[in-house]
Amino acid sequence: MEIPSNLRYTKEHEWVRVEEDGTVTVGITDYAQEQLGDIVYVELPEVGDDPVSKDEPFAVVESVKAVSDVYAPVTGKVKEVNDELPNSPEAMNQEPYGDGWLVIMELEHSSELEDLLSPEDYQTLLNEVA
């Protein structure tokens, strides 16, 4: 199970990468994609000025077997969504930390980053659920 060391994580199996310009890129983890199985549909939020709140469901990922909400890992505006993803949702299975990214958000409270899990803590969480 791949858990890149340069990312932060949530208990709901999302990853967050802080970019140089201060924005954050969000996706689902390798563990999440494996649990879901073949991902065939994704519903992304709209880009806009209304901020989404931390823990609010803001995207939907659907596999052959199950549907799953994706929760905003932090509070902030959605600046960009991965437009390629609805046409190639399998990218989330193949490259969950690469082409399978979901959205880029503008962070409202940088303190929220501290609530996220470190790679080590996320590994511990996986050890508990697996």
Add this chain to the structure above:
Amino acid sequence: MVKKTPLHACHLEAGARMVEFAGWDMPVQYSGVVDEHRAVREDVGIFDVSHMGEIELSGLGAEAVCRRLFANDAANLVPGRAQYSLIPNEEGGVVDDIIVYRLAEDRFLVCVNASNADKDFEWICDRSAGECSVVDRSDQFALIAVQGPKAARLVGQLVPEAAEMKRFSCAEVDIVGHAGMIARTGYTGEDGFELFVPSAAAAHVWNRLLKDGESLGVRPIGLGARDTLRLEAALPLYGHELNDSISPFEAGLDWVVKLNRPQMTGYEALARAKKQPSRVLMGLVVDKGIAREGCSVLASGIRIGVVTSGTHSPTLGRPVAIALVDREADTHDLAVDVRGKPRPAQMTNLPFYVRAGD
């Protein structure tokens, strides 16, 4: 206590993801649903369906019991043939859908759904006392389905008689040294066989199929792909397209019900239902999102029915659904309510998939 099939250890060894289904710990996928689905459409796959039940009716009165309790007419079956049938209830609904194999003049093997096996056995026992012997043989058999365009080549290596068998024929044969039964039946929309083998021999047969089929690209297939395969072929699944309050005529199974004998359970209710089925099954291709069981079907915003099964069709690359809708309903401007959002849908003929040559 969750039950395990005789092949349980083989699934764990192969790294299958297991789920509970109808009281059994079953493999839902090995490599992935879409991948396994394609393997069956293009090459050949093997399925452990040992959770299904087998009930044997034997004796001089067996045919009369089958004719009374099952909707298709067992009198049309000669030994060595099988037929799809239904167990109707008094109200014209369905207790279970089944395959009846006639092994001899006075011996029938009935293959039933895992979730209904105990109910079916009781149902048949209660209605056949003294007329014939009824034995639940579910624990004695493992059932392995071999399905796909290369199934005949694979099974032919283990059972030479197989290649000559017609669709819906069955035979008691030697399967690599074990006394078993094989039938040219299946639940995928492909050519294929079902192998009834003694439980103790299951792993031996399973491993032989994997080994001998290696050059054909054989793969073990989980319940996930079994569902997408049957759904594309629009084969009904009990509890979805069929239940105790859906009539066979609503489920599009007119061809199964032979109303040639008034002694059949539910005869009057079925005869009435045949004249005016109030609902009909409809195939839908949905624009976005997967319409799952229970989603409402809307026409011009009005609810006309409900999705009975839905999935992503690996063959079409689109979300598809089967829905039970009011027969008289207007079908303009169709949509499916997927988690609160109406998603446009197009009506389409069932099945979604027909194999080349059928």
